[in-house]
Amino acid sequence: MTDVYDITIIGAGPIGLFAAFYAGMRGAKTKIIDSLPQIGGQLATLYPEKLIYDAPGFATIKAIELIENLDQQLEKFNHDFVLEEEVVDLIAHEDFVEIVTNQGLHFSKSVILALGNGSFQPRRLNLPLADDLENHGLDYYVNDLQKYAGQRVAIAGGGDSAIDWALMLEPxxxxxxxIHRRPEFRGHEHSVNLLEKSSINILTPYVIESLQAQEGELTAIDLQKVxxxxxxxxxxxxxxxxxxxSSSLEHLKNWGLxxxxxxxxxxxxxxxxxxxVYxxxxxxxxxxxxxxxATGLGEAPTAVNNALHYINPKNRTQPMHSTSLFAEK
Structure with a gap:
């Protein structure tokens, strides 16, 4: 059996990240597992430009900025991140929990599930060459905007996420x-207004008919007008x-929850x-x-404190205030 962690957090969305931060404050050896290739969960992956109104201390804040702030909080701790691994089972033993993923095993004295709406996978293109061109010009996630600097980029989709990425990539x-298969977009009116005023080339109503490639790299797309x-x-x-x-939470019952x-x-x-398991x-x-x-951000420290009390009853469930924890000695 490999290293056993104090706390393993499943889910790297905003609640999972804040739970990891608080676990660091409590000095817990912590691991974070997520099925996506980046932290931030649905906020970062689907709605990076969405305005969040229920984050304490911010009148409004963009989803991606909230994730960046949470990530910055974590920098003071040396936590381990395991991305692109999907948890498929939890097996409780007497002194630890065995976490089974699609790539291996992890072991932890306690687990905090911060799954949001469940692990999710992108709806992929069902076209010849699509599988071969993934990560060779065809992307379903945006991990680094600078990857597209000075490049010719097409975005397929008609919702908030597609519009957000298009507006972020424009400069x-x-x-x-x-590209959208309908004449109208499903995004928020404000985003659609920004889109219409932008230099983005709007191609509607079109669907992607085929992909073109040279030497294993995407070079062009063929569009069919609806x-x-x-x-x-x-x-x-x-x-x-x-x-x-697409997301699913059906496996939770199979875990015995x-x-x-x-x-x-x-x-x-x-x-x-x-x-x-918390x-x-x-x-x-x-x-x-x-x-x-806001509710989830409050639940995260409660889960951390009680998880640590579970693995060691001498651990206080009501620790010192954060200003005391970080006071210079």
Whole structure:
């Protein structure tokens, strides 16, 4: 058996990141596991430009900025991150929990589930060459905006996320095309207004008919106009497909967790029915639960404190104030 951590947090969204920060404040040896290739969960992946109104201390803050702030908080701690691994099972033993992922095993004295709305995967293109061109010009995630600097970029999708990425890439890329199969976009009115005033080339109503490549790299896309014979070829360097994501929480019951309406039932200390396993954020359910980011941020320290008390009853469930924890000695 490899290293056993004090706390393993499953989910690197805002609640998981804040739980990791608080675990660091308590001196816990901590690991964070997420199925996505980047931290931030749905906020960073799907809605980076979305304005958040329920984050304490901010009148409004963009989703991506909230994630960046949480990441900055974590810099003072040497936590271990494991990305692009999906948890498929939890097995509780007497002194530890075995975490089974699609790539291996992890061991922890306690676990905090910060799953949000569940692990999710992008809806991929069902076209010849699509699988081969993934990460060779065809992307489903945006990990680094500078990757597209000076490049010809096309974005496929009609929701907030696609519009957000197009607007963010406009000042960076050489040219940006936004492709949608309907004449109207589903985004917020403010974002759509910004889109219409931008230099982004809006291609509607079109669908991607085929992909073109040379030497294993994407070079162009062929577009078919909906309900018409028009075909348009667009030379590009990158295609970002944003057709949404599919998520599932059905596996929670298979783990032995007590659930209700795709949520995990927890007690006031955020414990689940499995000893050593706690939960926080939108994934949880209890009487009077309000599903807000602010609520989850409050649940995270409660889960951490009680998880540490579980693995060592001498650990205080009500530690010193944060100003005392970080006071210079």
């Amino acid at each position: 960076i890329a050489a040219e940006v095309h936004l 309900k018409a014979d028009d075909v348009l070829q667009v030379p590009i360097d990158h295609l970002i497909v944003n057709y949404g994501f 007590e659930t209700q309406r795709n949520s995990i039932l927890v007690n006031s200390d955020m414990s689940t029915n499995i000893p050593g 939960a926080a954020g939108d994934i949880t359910q209890y009487q009077g639960k309000v599903k807000l980011i």
